[in-house]
Amino acid sequence: MTRTQLLCGSLLALSLSCGTSAPTANGGAPEHSLEPALRRLSTAELDVTAQSLLGNGAALAAALPPDARQSDYSRNVAQSVDSLLLGQLFDATRSATEALDLSQAQFPSCAGTALAADRECAAATVTLLARAAFRRPPSALEVEQLLDLFTLGAESADFESGVALVVRGLLGSPKFLYATTLGTGEPGPNRLSNDELGSELSLLISGQPPDEPLLLAASRGELSSGSERERQALRLLQLPQSRDLYRRFVQEWLGLIGLNGLAKSSQVVSDFPTLRAAMVSETSQFVDDVFSHQAGSVAALLAGNYSIVPDALAGFYGIQPTAPGARVSLSGLGRAGILQQASFLATFAHESESAPVLRGKAVLTRLLCLDFPKPTDLGLDIVFPAADPNATTRERFARHAQDAACKGCHATLDGVGFLFENFDAAGHLRTTESGRAIDTSGSIQLDGQLLTLADSAALSSALANSEQVRQCAARQVVRFAAGKTDVLVEQAFVHSLEGKSVERRTTFLGLFLEFVKSDWFAWRKPQ
Amino acid sequence: MIRRSSLPISRRAALTALGAGAALSVLFPRVRPLRAAPTPAKYFIGVYMPHGMAREFWVPKPGFQIAFEGSSLAPFDDAATFGRSFRDQIVALEGLDLTAGLRSATVGHDASRVILTGSGTNGQNASIDQFLAVEQGLGNETPLSSLVLGVGSAEPALQWCISYAKGGTALPKIIDPLATFDHAFGQFLRDPDPLAVARAAREQRLGKSLLDYWTADLAELRTRAPQAERDKLDQHATALRELEKRVIGQAVSCAVPARPDATQFPAVGSYQGGEPYFDLISNLQIDLMVQALACGVTHVSTLFLADLSRTHFDAGLPEDVHTDVAHRYASAGRSGSGGEPTSQAQLARQNHYTYSKIARILQRLAEASLLEQTVLVAISDMGDPAKHSSRQVPTLLAGGWGGALRGGRHIDLGAEGTPSNRLLVSIQQAFGVESDSYGQSVDPSILSGTLSLT
Numbered sequence: 001m002t003r004t005q006l007l008c009g010s011l012l013a014l015s016l017s018c019g020t021s022a023p024t025a026n027g028g029a030p031e032h033s034l035e036p037a038l039r040r041l042s043t044a045e046l047d048v049t050a051q052s053l054l055g056n057g058a059a060l061a062a063a064l065p066p067d068a069r070q071s072d073y074s075r076n077v078a079q080s081v082d083s084l085l086l087g088q089l090f091d092a093t094r095s096a097t098e099a100l101d102l103s104q105a106q107f108p109s110c111a112g113t114a115l116a117a118d119r120e121c122a123a124a125t126v127t128l129l130a131r132a133a134f135r136r137p138p139s140a141l142e143v144e145q146l147l148d149l150f151t152l153g154a155e156s157a158d159f160e161s162g163v164a165l166v167v168r169g170l171l172g173s174p175k176f177l178y179a180t181t182l183g184t185g186e187p188g189p190n191r192l193s194n195d196e197l198g199s200e201l202s203l204l205i206s207g208q209p210p211d212e213p214l215l216l217a218a219s220r221g222e223l224s225s226g227s228e229r230e231r232q233a234l235r236l237l238q239l240p241q242s243r244d245l246y247r248r249f250v251q252e253w254l255g256l257i258g259l260n261g262l263a264k265s266s267q268v269v270s271d272f273p274t275l276r277a278a279m280v281s282e283t284s285q286f287v288d289d290v291f292s293h294q295a296g297s298v299a300a301l302l303a304g305n306y307s308i309v310p311d312a313l314a315g316f317y318g319i320q321p322t323a324p325g326a327r328v329s330l331s332g333l334g335r336a337g338i339l340q341q342a343s344f345l346a347t348f349a350h351e352s353e354s355a356p357v358l359r360g361k362a363v364l365t366r367l368l369c370l371d372f373p374k375p376t377d378l379g380l381d382i383v384f385p386a387a388d389p390n391a392t393t394r395e396r397f398a399r400h401a402q403d404a405a406c407k408g409c410h411a412t413l414d415g416v417g418f419l420f421e422n423f424d425a426a427g428h429l430r431t432t433e434s435g436r437a438i439d440t441s442g443s444i445q446l447d448g449q450l451l452t453l454a455d456s457a458a459l460s461s462a463l464a465n466s467e468q469v470r471q472c473a474a475r476q477v478v479r480f481a482a483g484k485t486d487v488l489v490e491q492a493f494v495h496s497l498e499g500k501s502v503e504r505r506t507t508f509l510g511l512f513l514e515f516v517k518s519d520w521f522a523w524r525k526p527q
Numbered sequence: 528m529i530r531r532s533s534l535p536i537s538r539r540a541a542l543t544a545l546g547a548g549a550a551l552s553v554l555f556p557r558v559r560p561l562r563a564a565p566t567p568a569k570y571f572i573g574v575y576m577p578h579g580m581a582r583e584f585w586v587p588k589p590g591f592q593i594a595f596e597g598s599s600l601a602p603f604d605d606a607a608t609f610g611r612s613f614r615d616q617i618v619a620l621e622g623l624d625l626t627a628g629l630r631s632a633t634v635g636h637d638a639s640r641v642i643l644t645g646s647g648t649n650g651q652n653a654s655i656d657q658f659l660a661v662e663q664g665l666g667n668e669t670p671l672s673s674l675v676l677g678v679g680s681a682e683p684a685l686q687w688c689i690s691y692a693k694g695g696t697a698l699p700k701i702i703d704p705l706a707t708f709d710h711a712f713g714q715f716l717r718d719p720d721p722l723a724v725a726r727a728a729r730e731q732r733l734g735k736s737l738l739d740y741w742t743a744d745l746a747e748l749r750t751r752a753p754q755a756e757r758d759k760l761d762q763h764a765t766a767l768r769e770l771e772k773r774v775i776g777q778a779v780s781c782a783v784p785a786r787p788d789a790t791q792f793p794a795v796g797s798y799q800g801g802e803p804y805f806d807l808i809s810n811l812q813i814d815l816m817v818q819a820l821a822c823g824v825t826h827v828s829t830l831f832l833a834d835l836s837r838t839h840f841d842a843g844l845p846e847d848v849h850t851d852v853a854h855r856y857a858s859a860g861r862s863g864s865g866g867e868p869t870s871q872a873q874l875a876r877q878n879h880y881t882y883s884k885i886a887r888i889l890q891r892l893a894e895a896s897l898l899e900q901t902v903l904v905a906i907s908d909m910g911d912p913a914k915h916s917s918r919q920v921p922t923l924l925a926g927g928w929g930g931a932l933r934g935g936r937h938i939d940l941g942a943e944g945t946p947s948n949r950l951l952v953s954i955q956q957a958f959g960v961e962s963d964s965y966g967q968s969v970d971p972s973i974l975s976g977t978l979s980l981t
Contacts (some may be wrong), residue, residue: 038756060881065699067684083672086766087710088774090737101746101812107628144739152736170735174744174763182751263798263837265847351847375637375915384854384913410867513700527753 017037029189029523032488036190036524038178039483040079042067044248046089048241049176052132054096054168055104060171063092072366073252075203076483081177091277093171095469097164107163116154116162122147125164132209132337133170135199136177137219146170158432167198179203183524190526197223201516204481207245225516233516237509243288246508250287253476256280256343265352269426270284278312279427280345284324285310286338295436296508298473299464301338302367303457305331313342316428318408333420335428339363345420345427353425354393355415368446368473371407378403392433418442419456466468470506475509481521489520537692538750550717554979567959568929569900571665571890573643573656573688573829576881578853579909580921583866586620587937600879600923602886609890613925615935616889616898618980620922622940623947625908627968628917633914636676636686637907641831642920643689645948645966645974651758652695652967655951659958661765662693671825671916672769674711675934676812677702679797679833680807688828692765694758700831702712703795704787710795711819712783714773734774748790771981781822787811809833809884817891820901832884835877846875853912859944881905882923889925902957904950918944924980929959933981946973953977 034063041049044062050060050218070076070140079429108128108173110121121430126146130138138146146166153165170176179199183190192200198218202210207460210218214232222228236242253255264272287301287454294300306327314321322328330340338344348358359411364370385396400410431438440455447468453459474497475490482489497505504510515521585599593600593614604614628638631647636681641647643654656673659665666672675690677700682688688697718724745767750759790848792808793857794800809832835841836848845851856874857867865910882913885905891892892898901924910919919942924932951965956977 011541035755036753038752038759040759063831066683068682068697068699078696081763081766082696082698083691083766084699084701084710086763087771090734090770105750139549145743149736149740154732165733165737169740170739174741174748174760180747180748180751185751261682261798264849350850352850387851387855397771438690445893449824504963 003018004304013446028066028191028519030492030519032492033523033525034482034486034489034520036182036527037077037212037483038180040081041179042079044074044076045203045207048207049132050096050171052209053129054328055101055106055485060089060092060096064088067187069252070483071479071485072255073480073483074197075480087110089172097167100160102160102163111159111163114159116157116159119147121133122150122162126150129170129230131215133173133176135202135209136195137215177302181524183525183527184292190524192522192524193225194218194223197229197522201229201232201238204514205233205512206239206242208241221431224522229521230513233513245288246291247284249322249480254338256283256347257363263351264346264426268424270351272426274312275316275426278310279346281310282313283338283341283343286341289327291509294507295503295510298470298506298508303336303460303464304337304485305329307335307379316342318429334457336457339460340456342427345423345424349425351425354421354423356393356397356414358415359420360415360417364413366468367472369475373415390434390437392436394421394439403491412445415443416459419453419459422455442482473508474511477508477515481515493518493520530787537738561734566929568902568957569826570902571656571659571827572901572903573833574885574905575639575642576833576905576907576921578848578874578877579907579912580878581856581871581874583859583871585682585878585921586621591935591937597872597875598980599875601879602883609886611893612626613889615885616925616927618924618925618932619937621859621919621938622942623920623922623950624944625917625920626944627948627966628971630968630970630973634917636908640685640691640919641689641908641947642908644691645951646968648685650967651695654691655690655954655965656690656827657692657957658831663960664960665826669713670714670772671763671822674681674816674819674825675829676707676816677699678809678812678830679801687831687916689831692762694762696762704792704808704888705789705813707812707815711815711824715779715783731774731776737795738767738771738774757870757958762905763867779822780826784815784818797833803839805833808873810887813884813887814891817888817895820897832881835880837928839882841876844873844876852877856911856913861891871954885923885925888920901926902928902931902954904954920947922950928957931981948974949976949978955981
């Protein structure tokens, strides 16, 4: 079965929703709106457009500096164009355009055989390329400017050289590098322009430049309607390219992107780089599966009681290898969902020991959207528990519960983190530590109730059914879409979900659809 | 360019840059007579030092003895290794706090951000290196305004960066010596073959056209951009000017060094197999950095050093220096008694290694006759690393500072802590910038004042 077919199945439950979006005032603008912004595309987004222009699997991201992250996400308004990035982009696009294949589908059919003097074909080519790069149709003036570049590139050379210079021009253009959400600039309530609506919708839902049907809808002004945006989003979700976007969203939401920046002691695991790649692969396949079959169900991500385990990880988990891509139940092994996958457990651990504080904090901040001060914010010295070969990690952290200055936060943090103590620094299941039995009991305050739990699998079940988690998931969607944290808009969006269908409130794809349909997607504060 | 006689930042300009909604307080510079350097410094080097210090082995003995057994600062008095002693070219400065971070919850590992900016996470001012290079024009006449380097991690994240553009954006670092070479010297390589010369001329012509095209697009975008986004576009404009200098091509005043041999460092990233090569990579980055200064490629550079974890460079240290050395450090405190001696000696070994790299920078600067005109500062994000404390951060000042630094001294500012902003003020004054404050904070009182360094 193909990925596209799977996603279609997943979307059946989501179908077009009824009812209006948020209550509006002020000419359609919601009470709280996001700030108008220029967002430099993430390297992943740059890559996608570069491939749509260059074809041939060209990848620019590897040549560029890594993204800055804000509110955990690489899609954010803090990204900028600095000297290093621009210089490396300049070099990378020069190399990537040295041998263009003009017979590829992204070029008009005339381009493969056109001569340098064929201005008609050149105009058709630059128009097509500019639509992808600018995420909107270019103006006549913009086409003329690009044709000037074409002429210069083709001079004393050939048609391909002209196109190569145009592609370089487009990939370095601020109109390509920045996704704008500035609005129309007209006085009063500030709605995104039709072009901005199309661009944002496509980048947010599929991670791609807008396709022809979306550009057409934008040009007709149809995207000012929330229900039309929703319809287009449902269509875009059926494209296989959206898979990478949601993988990245989940990885960045849960902080799993940090796994690549970690090592493990050779005393814990012998070949961590190989294992790490398998950990990433497991989570990626699992996320694909949950988004494909269950629309990104928050409950399934947390407590689906299955995974898709690569061969390289099977022995680590203590199971037999399965057919590639096949689901395997892990519930008998204490692994309920993504929080018990090795990627999460290894990310939130030290090199040679587990880290109850990091694991507890990850759950509470990323899944419940809570915030905790650092000890140094409170004027407290951090005292790391001394190594003790005769004590468990839990016993070494006992001081947190005894010290009055610490326990205010650590009773909460450690109470969650201890639930994961049956997993070591790499995420390997264990029943003893330092020759002593592991105690995995712990507690969490959830939906206004203090729950005492046996282990992290029980935690995952509780989180999967928590309204607090669902609300945090909705806030994470807003953060990802906005490229920053805006508490008022997050709260307003969460409030707007009351009364929505279960599918819309409890799945990530449902939440993304609700957001693009809402006025918070379409309106910005006046400039 | 820097003009000694003019105020570098007007009040209006600063207000404009901050925007009406800025929440941070800014203490604006006051004009006052300078106790300035005889000749302004010309080169700036900022170095990040990991893991704070083992004070027990860091504080010089009376008479500024730094070559005692186990001394962290011993590399600066090691002529056998570094060609000469640099004891008289350094100041061991103790008692600085990263106060702007303490006032804004930018502490622990995140305090790296405070080191050269004098601001916390919400600060919008540039770090001192970028302030000098871009805003004060120290980099106007050189092909690169600055060279931002690192070892191990290229991530532009709080805990991995000390260089920040105006607007508060972390700048990415180059961690691959090959990329450093290409970025700093690649433009000066000339193939004398006539066909290659013709290709280069064509590429230059095309490059200029691309720059014109992008500059026009940026100007058009700027007309529509809200005030809050202007810093972002200013940074982009700076990047375009930098690229223009490269496309046009500028002569350098020395021979281009040899391109590093990549087979000697098959990996460069932290946790990606690069650790065994970090010592070599550090040396290459340092040599290329100083060569770039000597050749006039740039006047400003920063270097974010890595620790010895998993490098297997020092068999006397555990594999995980972060957890098993820095976190386990048990200080004797200022009283000098107590603590855990083994943990202190181990952290001192890490400190000694870091300072050996800084001694290498001084050695290269001296060989290039740049030492007297250079301001070098090396600071850690922590004092006591086991406490993740942003107080009492070890600070090493070196070079001649154009006459604004008298070396061969241990300066102890006291246990109560002095805001690190004063060091940044002193640095900018060494470059002739007439301003008596640096950084941003909700507590403006920490931003002004200087240190007595002469």
